[in-house]
Amino acid sequence: MSASDSQRMEQIVSLCKRRGFIFQSSEIYGGLNGLWDYGPLGVELKRNLKSYWWRVMVHERDDVVGMDGSILMNRAVWKASGHEDTFSDPMVDCLLTKKRFRADQIEPQSGTVIHFAGAIDEQLLRETFDYSFGDIPEPKRRELEEHYRRCKNLDELTRHSDPEVREFAKKRLGEIARPVRIDEPFSVFLPKGKPPESARKVAIQYYQQRGLTNPKLTGERSEKVENTTRYNPENGSLLTEPRSFNLMFKTYVGATEDESSVTYLRPETAQAIFVQFKNILEISRKKLPFGVAQIGKAFRNEINPRNFTFRSREFEQMELEYFCRADEGMKLLEYWREERLKFYENIGISREKLHVLTVPDDERAFYSKGTYDIEYDFPFGRQELEGVAYRTDYDLKQHQQASGKLLEYFDDETKEKFIPHVVEPSAGVDRTVLALICDAYAEDQAPDEKGKMETRTVLRFHPRIAPVKCAVFPLLKNKEPLVAKAREIVDLLRPHMFVFYDESGAIGRRYRRQDEIGTPFGVTVDFETLGEKNAALKDTVTLRERDSMKQERVAIKDLPSILVSRIS
Numbered sequence: 001m002s003a004s005d006s007q008r009m010e011q012i013v014s015l016c017k018r019r020g021f022i023f024q025s026s027e028i029y030g031g032l033n034g035l036w037d038y039g040p041l042g043v044e045l046k047r048n049l050k051s052y053w054w055r056v057m058v059h060e061r062d063d064v065v066g067m068d069g070s071i072l073m074n075r076a077v078w079k080a081s082g083h084e085d086t087f088s089d090p091m092v093d094c095l096l097t098k099k100r101f102r103a104d105q106i107e108p109q110s111g112t113v114i115h116f117a118g119a120i121d122e123q124l125l126r127e128t129f130d131y132s133f134g135d136i137p138e139p140k141r142r143e144l145e146e147h148y149r150r151c152k153n154l155d156e157l158t159r160h161s162d163p164e165v166r167e168f169a170k171k172r173l174g175e176i177a178r179p180v181r182i183d184e185p186f187s188v189f190l191p192k193g194k195p196p197e198s199a200r201k202v203a204i205q206y207y208q209q210r211g212l213t214n215p216k217l218t219g220e221r222s223e224k225v226e227n228t229t230r231y232n233p234e235n236g237s238l239l240t241e242p243r244s245f246n247l248m249f250k251t252y253v254g255a256t257e258d259e260s261s262v263t264y265l266r267p268e269t270a271q272a273i274f275v276q277f278k279n280i281l282e283i284s285r286k287k288l289p290f291g292v293a294q295i296g297k298a299f300r301n302e303i304n305p306r307n308f309t310f311r312s313r314e315f316e317q318m319e320l321e322y323f324c325r326a327d328e329g330m331k332l333l334e335y336w337r338e339e340r341l342k343f344y345e346n347i348g349i350s351r352e353k354l355h356v357l358t359v360p361d362d363e364r365a366f367y368s369k370g371t372y373d374i375e376y377d378f379p380f381g382r383q384e385l386e387g388v389a390y391r392t393d394y395d396l397k398q399h400q401q402a403s404g405k406l407l408e409y410f411d412d413e414t415k416e417k418f419i420p421h422v423v424e425p426s427a428g429v430d431r432t433v434l435a436l437i438c439d440a441y442a443e444d445q446a447p448d449e450k451g452k453m454e455t456r457t458v459l460r461f462h463p464r465i466a467p468v469k470c471a472v473f474p475l476l477k478n479k480e481p482l483v484a485k486a487r488e489i490v491d492l493l494r495p496h497m498f499v500f501y502d503e504s505g506a507i508g509r510r511y512r513r514q515d516e517i518g519t520p521f522g523v524t525v526d527f528e529t530l531g532e533k534n535a536a537l538k539d540t541v542t543l544r545e546r547d548s549m550k551q552e553r554v555a556i557k558d559l560p561s562i563l564v565s566r567i568s
């Protein structure tokens with residue numbers, strides 16, 4: 001991320017907190033990584049996004065119905081879907097800091113690796129020997145010293161062939177708790193141009209953590225390496241071998257916490273649709289192709305939650321499972337890719353920042369015949385917003401086999417029975433909200449109270465998605481007729497949209513506050529509204545547009561229709 005992109009991201013995160021879009025979850029207790037709360041404006045933005053998705057994907061179509069499944073489902077669902085066995089990431093841990101990384105996200109490095117055979121605390125070795133055997137008379141003392149030098153610690157002496165040595169060692173063992181020598185190898189990556197001393201410092205820290213107070217490194221040797229991914233890019237420390245880490249949150253249903261009561265918080269909403277396929281088919285009497293849509297929470301125990309809300313542990317998905325015949329799958333995959341791109345443009349996301357990635361064969365799920373990722377240029381890089389995948393008949397087949405219940409479709413015309421295929425556009429609510437905020441964030445120049453230009457922060461949300469649609473201001477706070485008129489306008493607009501009334505501060509500052517939260521329209525009630533200066537202007541107001549800052553005079557009675565048409 002460039003300095004300006006990272007600064008932009010910092011400004012966005014700070015605005016989100018300052019104006020009540022997004023807060024850290026459990027903030028007063030220090031937060032919990034990867035979890036976020038949406039504040040008064042964030043929740044409005046999120047609801048507007050979800051309602052628009054539902055409107056476009058369900059209400060405006062004849063071929064889609066909705067559902068709302070439970071978050072907890074029978075464990076058998078996750079066994080059949082493959083999540084219990086395979087929904088995992090290969091993880092590696094830093095041996096020094098214990099920080100965990102996704103193995104496939106470690107950038108390959110070339111340079112030198114310094115290997116160490118172990119470390120010894122010579123001072124402690126001397127002290128423990130004197131403590132343990134200092135009072136033993138010669139020649140036994142010399143003999144013991146020789147044994148002791150050859151052994152790593154007192155523990156080893158307890159297995160010595162000489163019973164007298166064993167006795168001494170056993171007696172003293174309980175009294176010496178700290179190790180004097182560690183013979184475990186450790187390696188540190190040294191990037192080009194860095195002195196070996198920096199690698200030694202890392203190794204010393206490692207042996208200190210393992211219990212040596214003053215480690216002296218032993219058996220040092222160096223090796224040239226190319227494109228290795230075995231070392232922590234942040235500190236050079238060796239990483240563990242990759243291990244699978246299941247991303248599902250495990251929980252127990254009922255009073256007993258044993259294997260029979262295990263289930264998981266759902267990691268995707270899609271499975272509820274597959275397991276209810278037969279019920280929905282029967283009650284909706286839909287013919288193929290048709291879809292089932294759902295919006296709901298999903299949970300993944302992500303190893304590295306990052307980039308603000310982008311990768312969270314609890315998030316919402318908007319998913320459509322669009323069932324079809326096998327020969328329609330590829331065509332519908334293209335169709336849904338285009339529909340979904342149109343959706344993002346219709347909520348105001350710049351087309352030039354949206355990209356379609358064709359997921360290569362070796363990165364697709366084995367059952368998928370084609371997957372597109374719709375990506376967005378976030379300040380922290382180009383990242384996935386939504387996946388559009390042709391999942392074939394894999395999921396329904398798995399559930400039919402595991403449950404023993406037929407999940408087939410009967411074609412009235414051909415009299416055939418078969419398991420439908422499915423195309424799935426799966427979008428993230430939180431990622432889209434973040435893209436909306438990043439795309440809308442702008443700074444420009446606007447005149448202040450005295451007409452002097454100043455920098456203005458503005459969220460240029462599309463009106464259909466903006467949290468507050470219109471702000472209503474009486475020009476002066478203490479003039480009762482102005483306030484009463486403004487309140488009347490609020491009541492007039494409220495049945496149609498979310499309106500905000502504000503009477504505090506200079507009018508310019510009130511506009512600025514609304515610009516910063518992306519309110520597209522501002523209505524000001526002034527003395528002309530009361531007809532005091534010009535009778536022809538009675539019951540008119542100024543309507544200000546956020547982006548152009550242009551003002552026009554409109555009749556109060558026309559406000560609802562003007563605003564409704566501009567918002568949608």
Ligand code: GAP
Nearest residue numbers: 268270310311312315385386387426427428431
């Ligand atoms: N049912 C298919 C499915 O779940 P996915 O690509 O794993 O596919 C779909 O997830 C979408 O869910 C992603 O494109 C993204 O928008 C959102 N998503 C996935 N993991 C997420 C996370 N940890 N935090 C926020 N959003 C996430």
